[in-house]
Amino acid sequence: MVDIVIIGAGVSGCAIAREVSRYKADVLVLEREEDVCCGTSKANSAIVHAGYDAANGSLMAKLNVEGSRLMPALSKELDFPYENNGSLVVMVSEDDRPALNKLYENGVANGVEGLRIVERDELVRMEPNISDQAVAALYAPTGAIVCPFGLTFALAENAARNGVRFQFDTEVTGIGKTDGGWKLSTTRGDVEAKVVVNAAGVYADKLHNMVSEDAMTITPRRGDYFLLDHSAQGHVSHTIFQLPGKFGKGVLVAPTVHGNIIVGPTAIDIEDKEGVATTQAGLDEVRAKCGLAVKDVPLRQTITSFAGLRPMRPAMSSSSARSSPALWTARASSPPACPPPPPSA
Numbered sequence: 001m002v003d004i005v006i007i008g009a010g011v012s013g014c015a016i017a018r019e020v021s022r023y024k025a026d027v028l029v030l031e032r033e034e035d036v037c038c039g040t041s042k043a044n045s046a047i048v049h050a051g052y053d054a055a056n057g058s059l060m061a062k063l064n065v066e067g068s069r070l071m072p073a074l075s076k077e078l079d080f081p082y083e084n085n086g087s088l089v090v091m092v093s094e095d096d097r098p099a100l101n102k103l104y105e106n107g108v109a110n111g112v113e114g115l116r117i118v119e120r121d122e123l124v125r126m127e128p129n130i131s132d133q134a135v136a137a138l139y140a141p142t143g144a145i146v147c148p149f150g151l152t153f154a155l156a157e158n159a160a161r162n163g164v165r166f167q168f169d170t171e172v173t174g175i176g177k178t179d180g181g182w183k184l185s186t187t188r189g190d191v192e193a194k195v196v197v198n199a200a201g202v203y204a205d206k207l208h209n210m211v212s213e214d215a216m217t218i219t220p221r222r223g224d225y226f227l228l229d230h231s232a233q234g235h236v237s238h239t240i241f242q243l244p245g246k247f248g249k250g251v252l253v254a255p256t257v258h259g260n261i262i263v264g265p266t267a268i269d270i271e272d273k274e275g276v277a278t279t280q281a282g283l284d285e286v287r288a289k290c291g292l293a294v295k296d297v298p299l300r301q302t303i304t305s306f307a308g309l310r311p312m313r314p315a316m317s318s319s320s321a322r323s324s325p326a327l328w329t330a331r332a333s334s335p336p337a338c339p340p341p342p343p344s345a
């Protein structure tokens with residue numbers, strides 16, 4: 001019997017695998033795809049959020065701020081690309097001033113360091129391609145960007161070096177309770193485990209509903225993007241968000257750690273958990289919105305477009321609705337407790 005089985009090798013499953021690799025436990029990650037980072041973790045905005053927009057008092061607010069503080073040291077320790085480029089939430093109508101102030105106050109309450117509101121003159125000096133309509137922005141100097149592949153692979157490699165086993169091409173198809181824990185049916189045979197961690201992203205509801213009468217539903221929310229060539233590098237240097245307000249929610253324009261520019265995403269609820277194809281309508285929406293905060297976005301330099309799926313729980317508000325990994329233990333009082341050695345790398 002395995003001590004801990006983690007279902008899913010996205011950024012959540014790999015981060016958990018690395019964390020539990022500090023303990024003397026037999027840990028197995030089961031992933032239905034052929035490698036780590038094949039799900040949502042490979043298709044997102046790559047932002048290390050500063051933590052100003054998550055609802056004050058929420059777990060997300062706490063983890064955003066803590067994660068943002070931890071990321072510089074983690075990137076050095078595990079050697080993955082990270083850049084502290086700062087972020088700007090741009091307001092394009094004076095009518096939205098109360099919303100900008102509210103965001104600032106929420107960020108301060110969440111403990112985000114260095115937040116301030118910058119007015120147009122300073123904004124233009126910081127970002128010469130800021131749109132002519134831009135009035136002011138919330139500046140978060142702790143905002144950053146990361147390589148999502150680099151992060152996920154680095155976490156997985158460190159976990160593997162510390163003894164965690166990864167088994168790919170293995171889909172968990174059923175879960176049942178046993179006396180000592182759980183029995184998982186997979187496409188490559190059965191596995192017994194004392195503890196199961198559900199980190200299956202948009203499929204976490206399917207696994208959850210195999211063991212709980214308290215059914216949950218995860219709706220995929222698709223985000224479409226353009227990725228621009230290196231020749232567009234420098235068009236913006238900060239991550240530029242639009243303040244949700246009079247003109248809708250907006251899209252971001254941001255540099256990537258590899259020297260590209262990313263533009264997007266949309267937020268379209270769909271039913272298909274495999275629906276990662278972009279649509280003309282989605283890309284048209286990004287095209288229409290991106291000029292609101294940044295002028296002359298060089299979309300002709302597009303080298304590819306892609307989409308990712310956010311796992312959303314429809315009954316909850318968006319700041320708390322994203323699904324987070326669940327832990328099932330055989331007996332809550334008997335975790336695999338062992339002295340925590342430092343990670344080997």
Ligand SMILES: Cc1cc2nc3c(=O)[nH]c(=O)nc-3n(C[C@H](O)[C@H](O)[C@H](O)COP(=O)(O)OP(=O)(O)OC[C@H]3O[C@@H](n4cnc5c(N)ncnc54)[C@H](O)[C@@H]3O)c2cc1C
Pocket residue numbers: 007008009010011012013030031032033036037038039040041042043044045046047048049170171172173199200201202203204207221222223224265308309310311
């Ligand atoms: C458009 C968009 C933009 C985003 N932007 C940001 C951002 O800028 N910053 C940020 O921090 N977050 C962002 N996110 C959120 C972030 O990408 C996700 O929270 C994160 O990637 C979720 O990781 P995960 O490991 O939980 O899920 P996933 O990466 O989806 O991993 C789940 C894994 O489980 C596997 N799996 C599923 N079912 C089974 C099964 N039955 N058996 C075995 N394996 C299974 C899947 O194959 C997959 O590999 C964004 C998301 C989207 C979609």
